[in-house]
Amino acid sequence: MRIAIDAMGGDLGPRASVSGAASAVMADPGLEIRLFGPAARLEDEMSRLPxxxxxxxxxxxxxxxxxxVRQDQRPAQALRHGGDTSMAAMLGCLARGEADAGVSAGxxxxxxxxxxxxxxxxGGVPRPAISTAIPTHREGRCYLLDLGANVEAEAPRLVDFALMGEAMARHxxxxxxxxxALLNVGVEGTKGPASVQRADxxxxxxxxxxxxGFVEGDGIFAGxxxxxxCDGFVGNAVLKASEGLAKMLVRRVQATFEAHWTSRLVGLLARPALGRLRRELDPVRYNGASLLGLDGIVIKSHGGADARGFHFAIARAAEEVRHGLPGRLAAELEQRRSAADSAVADDRLDSGSRIRAAAGMEPGGDATSQQE
Structure with a gap:
């Protein structure tokens, strides 16, 4: 399996991506990885591998x-002037069919x-969405999307996200x-913004x-x-808040057991259970978000991911390759989006009828004629 990697995108530079790639190969010897970046720097990092x-x-x-590509660079600048970058070169390799998936922390x-x-x-999807898996209390996982690619999303885009996420969970x-489910501020049918109501x-x-139907924020982690x-603004806020909460809980638990000699003794006895809890809550395990809707597999690693986190992002890419996710999405979305588009159109007609009814109008008439 061939994986192309933008080795320069993360906050920690090529050290994390090169070490993470080597670690991923040790766990899955069937991987062949191409690292894109300034050759001298990557060769130096390769020579430093333990x-x-x-x-x-x-x-x-x-x-x-x-x-x-700098972290503060605007997308338009990257499109105009980024042809020689590690990110563009990685994607070009993928587009030419020389790799099965691409990974970047950029x-x-x-x-x-x-x-x-x-x-x-x-599948006619106008804009991809970013999706990742997050843990639930039933030792399962839930796919959340969008996580920032579409800060605002109207009803047709939310329906697209639902179709893509549903296909990912099945495959x-x-x-x-x-x-x-649609993320909302309540489960009642009258709550939420107009776009969420129409998508519902x-x-x-x-x-x-x-x-x-609707689910509130706590329902995500309850399974x-x-x-x-949800739209990308909400999804990104939920993801970052959950990552921060998980880290805080792990630190609080650890600090509690280290606070006194008696609690340290209990902590020694509970160490195996605490280790399992730390691993289950560790956001690094879930690093690697899919850019769903592209005609290819691209995984976005967290910008601050270390070598272990980057390893998990590569493993996520390999998992999607094994399941042939883009091809499955293409086949299903072509069929389902026509039905989804009709459903959105029908809802707009129904909404128009309700508005006209509230104004005392019917199609083909006006308020005066209806009163007459």
Whole structure:
């Protein structure tokens, strides 16, 4: 399996990406990884790999790409002037069919813009969405999308997200009918912004989707749905808040057991259980977000990911390759989006009828004629 990596995108530079790539190869020897970035820097990092990871060097190759997309660079600038960057070179390799998936920890907006230009989208999806899995209390996982690619999303885009997330849950997790929900400020049908209300009406008209209605924020972690849909502003805020909460809980638990000699003794006895809790809550385990809707597999790693986190992002890419996710999405979305578009259109007509009825009007008439 061939994975192309933008080795320069993360906050920690190429050290994290090179070490993470080597670690991923040690865990999955079937991987062949191409690292894109300034050749001299990548060769230096390769030479610094510790002995256990150095054995993976035969599965790693370096492709010189002297430019780097900065974290503060605007997507338009990356599109105009980023042709020599490690990110663009990685995506070009993927677009030419020389790799099965790409991974980057770089600028999210630039990665989305360059990916759309290099790969295009599938199933008539106008804009991809970012999705990742987050843990639930039932030792399962829930797919949350969008996480920032679409800060504001109207009803048709939310329906697209629901269709893509539902397909991902079926194919990656083997769920026959994943439960799909819209994130809202309450479960009552009258709550939420107009876009969420319209998406709710449209999804209820799609019998092929196991749509369960609205879910509140706490329902995500309670495992009330397998796919939770929202716009990118809300999704990103939920994700970052949950990561911060998980880290805080782990630190608080650790500090509690270290506060007194008696609690330290209890902590020694509870160490195996505490270790499991730390691993389950560790956001690093869930690093790697899919850019769903592209005609190819692109995984966005957290910008601050260390080598271990980058390893998990590569593993996420390999998982999607094994399941052939873009091809499955393309086949299903072509069929389902026509029904979804009709549902959204029907909802707009119904909304128009309700507005006219409230104004005392009917189609083809006006308020005066209706009163007469």
């Amino acid at each position: 002995r256990p990871l150095a054995a993976a060097s035969s599965h790693l190759s370096i492709e010189n790409a002297p430019g780097v 600028n999210t907006g630039a990665l989305m813009a360059l990916s759309r230009r290099a790969l295009g989208t599938v 990656l997790d083997g769920l026959s009918r994943p439960r799909v 009406e449209a999804l209820r008209r799609l019998p092929a989707v196991n749509y369960t 009330e749905a397998d796919v939770v849909v």
